[in-house]
Amino acid sequence: MLHLQGERLAYGDHVVLPDVDFRLRPAERVVLLGRSGSGKSTLLNTIHARLVAQGRRDLALVPQEHGLVPQLSVFHNVYMGRLNRHRAAYNLVNLVWPLTSQRRQVEKALVAVGLEGLGRKPVGALSGGQKQRTALARAIHHGGTVLIGDEPVSAVDERHAAELIARLGQRFETLVLALHDVALARLIATRIVGIKGGRLMIDRPAQQVSDGEIDALYRL
Template sequence: MTSVRRDRRRLALLPVRAARQARAVPGTPALDVSGLTVRYGDTVAVDELDLTIPTGQTVALLGPNGAGKSTVVNAVLGLLAPAAGAVRVLGRTPREAVRAGSVGAMLQHGGLPSEARVGEVLDLVRRSFPTRWPLEDLVVTAGIDGLLGRPVEALSGGQRQRVLLALALAGAPPLLLLDEPTSAMDVEGRRAFWTTMRGLAERGHTVVFATHHLDEADAVADRVVVVAGGRLVADGSSAQVKAGIVGRTISFTAAPDRRLDGLPAVTGLTRQGTTVTLRTADADVTLRALLADGGLPDLEVRGATLEDAVLSLISTGTDAPIGVAR
């Protein structure tokens, strides 16, 4: 009995040990991208991008469609050859790192084999790695309890995503790359997914994810990297990126006929039904003018959200990255 308990404890520690192995060489980052340039014909998808991610960080990769996020992920996985620059993953080339089982990936358009059951697919993938995530723990971590006997064709969109996560984790990879991982999940599924990601980070894994759900990035990521036009335009904590946006937002309820043009310091105005939203460079000045003209029911004043900051960054396309954090 003692031997069985010892074996179970050894197996449960495998994911933790795999993450620790990535930190065996002091100072070796999980990901080191230098001067990465990727072209598709005459189109430059990624333009001399530099990015270093230490082990143990949770990093959100943000930007509009076509910004180059998926191309960066594909380069890190060794799925394409860059026109220039270099990518090192835990001190290795991307292909070496993937072969060693050091990288797990959950891609936006990842597929599952048809005419198979979830458990069969998971067993096949786990057998391909020298270090395997213990099955019982993997099932719980990925949230696929009860799905092992289910045919792949019978999975819902959210269940499919969780199975793809299990496959990405099968080799206990120190680095996990996620491309729009919650795109098919409902609110409850997204919440459970990010609880899992926080648990992985606590175990020492490095998590890099691309997403359009900026509220998720704001809540989960230690660090936010914004890419526009294939270039890095912001790199720092969510607070640092938001701090680079000057001004505040004022929202309140107003009758459709209330005149709001000519307000001091206002840089933008939108109406949705009776809700008015103002963007202002000086909230105090704008509020005094509004109060002098009438009441402000349902008043709310807030600083820039991460969505505000990202939209501003990609519209200006600044060449000077904001809030660089290493």
């Protein structure tokens, strides 16, 4: 699906990961672990950009900053997950006066993330956790087989985070997620990639990675 070999990845003018070898295969559930600033987002953004460049239409994204429009309703933000599936005139109608059929489809995504009945609420009035759920609902509404997520459940409590991660695993065949919660990583990952000091220190099947190796990623 994707192969980065000897890649030099930067954030702006700053080289974050100077020599990256990374391969993504269909049906993998890859979790990136490491301290804040280690390069997880840089690697995720590169993966997403390369998959987009391939012309993939089965790719959903949950960015770290959610990518929501606060002035618009939850419905409108989730509906935007499928803007590319319809003509401009059809999208304009639904942005001004949403069709019942589209409200029903969006509501299914809202139910999946625990936001049922909140479609008409402005995103700007939501809590941090609700905004994150809205971004997840948009990705679910978009659909596809591949999900790229940068800390997609960081603002949700532990129990609901586990439920949402499990649901994403049911909805998408291939996952690449940056997480800060090791327990969640263990719950979903088939493969763990650990980043430290500008290097991919771990890149193995999840069951082969020890807790001690993961702990070492977070030591100064």
